[in-house]
Amino acid sequence: MKELYDQIAKRTSRITTNTYTTSFSMGIRFFNKKYHAPIYGIYGFVRLADEIVDTFHEHDKQQLLDEFKADTYEAIERGISMNPILHHFQMVVNEYGIDLKLIEQFLKSMEMDLYKEKYNQQEFEEYILGSAEVVGLMCLRVFCEGDDKVYDELKESAMRLGSAFQKINFLRDLNADYRKLGRSYFPGVDLHKFDEVSKKKIEEDIEKDFAHGLDGIRELPQGVRLGVYLAYVYFHSLFKKIRKSKSTTILNHRVRIPNSKKYGLLFKSCLKHSFNLL
Numbered sequence: 486m487k488e489l490y491d492q493i494a495k496r497t498s499r500i501t502t503n504t505y506t507t508s509f510s511m512g513i514r515f516f517n518k519k520y521h522a523p524i525y526g527i528y529g530f531v532r533l534a535d536e537i538v539d540t541f542h543e544h545d546k547q548q549l550l551d552e553f554k555a556d557t558y559e560a561i562e563r564g565i566s567m568n569p570i571l572h573h574f575q576m577v578v579n580e581y582g583i584d585l586k587l588i589e590q591f592l593k594s595m596e597m598d599l600y601k602e603k604y605n606q607q608e609f610e611e612y613i614l615g616s617a618e619v620v621g622l623m624c625l626r627v628f629c630e631g632d633d634k635v636y637d638e639l640k641e642s643a644m645r646l647g648s649a650f651q652k653i654n655f656l657r658d659l660n661a662d663y664r665k666l667g668r669s670y671f672p673g674v675d676l677h678k679f680d681e682v683s684k685k686k687i688e689e690d691i692e693k694d695f696a697h698g699l700d701g702i703r704e705l706p707q708g709v710r711l712g713v714y715l716a717y718v719y720f721h722s723l724f725k726k727i728r729k730s731k732s733t734t735i736l737n738h739r740v741r742i743p744n745s746k747k748y749g750l751l752f753k754s755c756l757k758h759s760f761n762l763l
Contacts, residue, residue: 494573495522498529501570505532508742512715517708523577523627530557530574531591531620538598539666546599554592561585581626587619598668606672613648621647628709635706642701646713649694650720656687656727657740676736684732691724 502525503510513524537549560566560575577583594615597608604612621643629636655662655670662668663676674683695717702714719742727740734740 490569490572491576494569494576495525497569498522498525498573501525501529501532508719509716512712512719515712515715520627520709520712522573523581524624526573526577527620527623527627529570533570534592534595538595547596550592550596550599557588557592558585561588577627582631583623583626587622590615590619602667603669604672609670609672612670613651614644617647617651618644619647628706630706639701639704642697642704645694646698646701646717649691649698649724650716652687652691652694653720653724653727656684656735657723659736660739663736679732679736681732684735688724688728695721695724 499522502513506528509528513521516524534550534553537546537553541549556566556568556571557574560568560571561578564575564579566572566575578585578588592615594612597612597615601608601612622640625636625639625643629639659676659679662670669676671683671687674687699717702710702717705713723740723742726742727735730740
């Protein structure tokens with residue numbers, strides 16, 4: 486029965502999401518239940534691609550990514566894949582009308598991770614677009630449930646929020662990206678001389694993205710607003726901790742938010758949402 490396989494595919498995406506990320510999983514739990522499966526489907530797809538370029542060093546990553554790309558498009562076209570993650574993802578793409586250009590842009594950014602070590606401004610913006618902004622747009626397409634007017638109105642805010650999240654990830658992961666993978670994403674920043682001036686400039690850019698992103702959260706459908714706001718609060722808390730840390734600390738250590746503090750943020754966010762104080 487295909488219905489049984491569909492359920493297995495959805496469960497695989499959920500397990501993948503819950504295994505890889507506590508913060509994102511926490512936010513999804515506060516969505517209306519109808520949004521859970523499709524967002525798990527998007528995350529599962531994104532996670533697999535990211536694993537290929539970041540983790541499987543003993544294998545031919547280009548070959549793995551090429552096969553993954555081909556399998557993705559074939560799954561969408563055929564409406565089935567024997568890879569449960571891709572099967573679930575194609576279900577989401579076909580049900581919600583996710584533009585193939587978003588998927589193409591995402592996979593292009595993943596491929597950039599295979600050969601790019603430093604980025605100029607144009608390349609940096611292209612990478613952010615593909616690795617973060619289009620993922621936000623995939624989720625927004627699910628949230629809007631076919632309402633193109635709402636999608637167009639919230640598109641810019643969703644992209645800016647995704648951009649803020651990704652830049653914070655870059656700052657948090659400077660040590661791993663630079664020292665282990667040899668990557669330097671921020672254009673014009675020499676990580677051999679990473680200082681407070683460079684850090685401050687990046688933080689000012691993130692602040693602008695956050696302001697636009699929060700405006701959009703307030704306009705999201707009720708069934709997803711709290712969950713997205715929780716993600717915003719978590720990343721903003723992480724951002725504040727990064728701002729208080731010295732540039733040398735950021736370069737040599739991964740900044741984290743303890744789980745105990747995450748639950749405190751969750752409680753405060755729920756209170757704000759219940760009293761309409763977002």
